[in-house]
Amino acid sequence: MLGAIGVVFGDIGTSPLYAMKESFIGPHPLAADPVHIFGVLSLVFWMLMMVVTFKYVAVTMRAHNKGEGGSFALLALISRTVEGGKWTAGLVTMGVLAAALFYGDAxxxxxxSVLSAVEGLAVAEAGLAPLILPVSVGILIGLFLIQARGTARVGAIFGPVVLVYFATLAVLGVTNIMARPEILGALNPVWAVRFFEVDPGTAFLALGSVVLAVTGAEALYADMGHFGRKAIGISWLTLVYPCLTLNYLGQGALLLGNPQAVSNPFFLMAPEWARLPLVGIATLATIIASQAVISGAFSVTRQAIQLGFLPRLSILHTSAKAAGQIYIPVVNWTLLVAVVLLVVGFQASTGLAAAYGIAVTGTMFITTCMVGVAMFRIWKWKPIVAWPVIGLFVVIDGVYFASNLTKFVDGGWFPLLVAAVVFVVLTTWSSGRRIMRERLAEGAIPLAVFIKSTAGSLHRIRGTSVFMASSAETIPSAMLHNIKHNQVLHERVVILTVQIEEVPHWPPEKRSVVTRHGEGFNRVVLRYGFMDEIDVPHDLANTPLAGAPFNLMTTSFFLGRQKLIASKRPGMALWRERLFAWMNKNSESAMEFFKLPTNRVVELGSQLEI
Structure with missing residues (x-):
């Protein structure tokens, strides 16, 4: 539970820094009068109840893939069940779009988060206002610079720090509630209804800012594999939800007595002497929240690579014990540049808040649709139960998403632009790989035919050759090129295919499947889950092959490397083919990705029109 508090709830825990403020002074400002204060607080409380407690904790977290959550894990889970059905393509599109929106969120x-915390400096001391931007940029640069060192040491203090932060939220809330205890009446849902009755248009627009209170709800689902559904659920119900509720009520109590405090109610809740320390605590909490989403971006990227939506990238492990602690340099530096440009471009948390809501609500809406499929196809819920539940989720998410679309010009375009770019990249790589496999298959020779017609006439030399093959049925192009140029084969030939299954982890005892074809030929399939670490030499050493035991020093690994040429053949648009060819050219070598020894690898190149 302590670990879950430190990692999972950092994002949603920092929402009080800006959610109430943006509801009143955001793109669609509200008057800080009792009707609006009570109405907004009632919406916040019941939205946390319906979206986080009911939708995510009670329902969505049931849709786990061997304990793992998140859009790709959910996509893989559903794909196994509805494979080949008429909805398969649509489900894949939704899953990829949810992942694309996640990068905008990241x-x-x-x-x-960091900018809204550092803005507290201006509240504590007006003369410090010019420091907000440089301090925020400095903290963010430092955060990304330490990623390569790993988060194991820093992670050990995440839980206690966030625990202190949540305690601070509760204390600030209770202190202000005691001054205006009537604010507790905002827990009555009647106030939310009255808000819409008095001012329906403004209430609808306000939903776009109120939804900021649930930013980070998707993290509960995505990080489920690290801590488990039970730990996350208990932590939410017993600590996080009560502390958040008390703090929001405290901000409302402050606004009842001092409407001018709407400029930054979170920091103004604290007495003057405590505001500077509060900035420190809040900044630490936002750094932790940022760390969680950065680590999530690394994890999602690795899943995308394993599932065939991204090219091979350099993945470094920052912990000898925890396989999930990884660092992907290209993702880290891309995020750093984008985050710094975002801070410098918008310069205030108010501008960023307009952009935030669309990414959050868009992802939540897609998750709802995919969970709806899980209800019917996997859990086999009766329609009389499933339709009302999923209908409620669709209405809630749809209304909040529609409200956020009204902030498109104010900054909402940014996450949609990021999502569009990422979506194009993910789908281009996936489609390009499929087209490339089809082109390679056009001239492929079945293994049985090759052995019968050719293998016996070739000169054989000592040792083992391993040919990496994308297809488990045919002869890989690298073998054909090797025969064409060298006219020899090793006495033992292994045709190796690595398959990524749609489960997070594949049992090690079922890792390899060996088929012996005679004449020294072995077909080996190594299976991995989409969150497993791939280590071909290690797993081949544990695979029983025909002949002598596997010896790395007498083995040569043959890899095919195709130079792709964009053409007008049916497939993708010419610009997408060129993008795919560029991605393929700049992807990490299969040698590094599969952990092959550098001095035992032979690469054979060829050209291929796509």
């Missing part, structure tokens, strides 16, 4: 979260 850029905005560090920017808005």
């Amino acid at each position: 850029i905005i979260t560090p920017a808005i």
Whole structure:
């Protein structure tokens, strides 16, 4: 539970820094009068109840893939069940779009969280206002610079620090509630209804800012594999939800007595002497929240690579014990540049808040649709139960998403632009790989035919050759090129295919499947889950092959490397083919990705029109 508090709830825990403020002074400002204060607080409380407690904790977290959550894990889970059905393509599109929106979230979260915390400097001391931007940029640069060192040591203090932060939220809330105890009446949902009755248009627009209170709800689901559904659920119900509720009520109590405090109610709740320490505590909490979403971006990227939506990238492990602690340099530096440009471009958390909501509500809406499929196809819920539940979720998410679309011009375009770019990249790589496999298959020779017609006439030399093959049925192009140029084969030939299954982890005892074809030929399939670490030499050493035991020093690994040429053949648009060819050219070598020894690898190149 302590670990979950430190990692999972950092994002949603920092929402009080800006959610109430943006509801009243955001793109669609509200008057700080009792009707609006009570109405907004009632919406916040019941939205946390319906979206986080009911939708995510009670329902969505049931849709786990061997304990793992998140859009790709959910997509893989559903794909196994509805594979080949008429909805498969649509489900894949939704899953990829949810992942694309997540990257927009991963850029905005560090920017808005750190900036909103550092803005407390101006509340504590007006003369410190010019320091907000440089201090925020400095903290963010430092945060990304330490990623390569790993988060194991820093992670050990995450839980206690966030625990102190939540305690601070509760104390500030209770202190202000005691001054205006009537604010507790805002827990009555009647106030939310009255808000819409008095001012329906403004209430609808206000939903776009109120939804900021649930930013980070998706993290509960995505990080489920690290801590488990039970730990996350208990932590939410017993600590996080009560502390957040008390703090929001405290901000409302402050506004009842002092409407001018709407400029920054979170920091103005504290007495003057405590505001500077509060900035420190809040900044630490936002750094932790940012760390969680950065680590999430690394994890999602690795899943995308394993599932075939991204090219091979350099993945470094920062912990000898925890396989999940990884660092992907290209993702880290891309996020850093985007986050710093975002902070410098928007310069205030208010501008960023307009951009934040669309990414959050868009992801939540897609998750709802995919969970709806899980209800019917996996859990086999009766329609009389499933339709009302999923209908309620669709209405809630749809209304909040529609409200956020009204902030498109104010900054909402940014996450949609990021999502569009990422979506194009993900789908281009996936489609390009499929087209490339089809082109390679056009001239492929079945293994049985090759052995019968050719293998016996070739000169054989000592040792083992391993040919990496994308297809488990045919002869890989690298073998054909090797025969064409060298006219020899090793006495033992292994045709190796690595398959990524749609489960997070594949049992090690079922890792390899060996088929012996005679004449020294072995077909080996190594299976991995989409969160497993791939280590081909290690797993081959544990695979029983025909002949002598596997010896790395007498083995040569043959890899095919295709130079792709964009053409007008049916497939993708010419510009997408060129993008795919560029991505393929700049992807990490299969040698490094599969952990092959550098001095035992032979690469054979060829050209391929796509």
